[in-house]
Structures are given as structure tokens and as C-alpha cells.
Amino acid sequence: MIVLKNKYGKYAALKVSDIKDSTRSDLIDEITFSYVINPDGGDDFR
Numbered sequence: 536m537i538v539l540k541n542k543y544g545k546y547a548a549l550k551v552s553d554i555k556d557s558t559r560s561d562l563i564d565e566i567t568f569s570y571v572i573n574p575d576g577g578d579d580f581r
Contacts, residue, residue, distance in 0.1 A: 538578060546578045547571065 537549045549570045555561035573580060 538580075540578070545576050546573045546580075548573075548580045 537551075539547045539549065541547075547570050549568050551566060551568045553565075553567040555563055555565040557564050571580065
């Protein structure tokens, strides 16, 4: 998981769920991820 903070002090948590690499038998290069933004502005995602 990766946690990001923007210039307004809001946090988002990102999770990489899949990576495709054309140099390793995939047809394309692609990263798939999901994210959630904490509307309260804190860094606690429990």
C-alpha cells in the first residue's frame, strides 16, 4: 500500500493489484490499482 498526501492535507491510500510487463510475456505494459481517499483528511485508513 502507498499513502499519498496532497497540498490540501488530504490523504489517499493506493494498492497495486496487478502489473503487466511486455518484456515478461504480457502483451502490454499496464499497472492496475485501487484507491480510497480519506474524507476526514487524516492518514488513518482502518
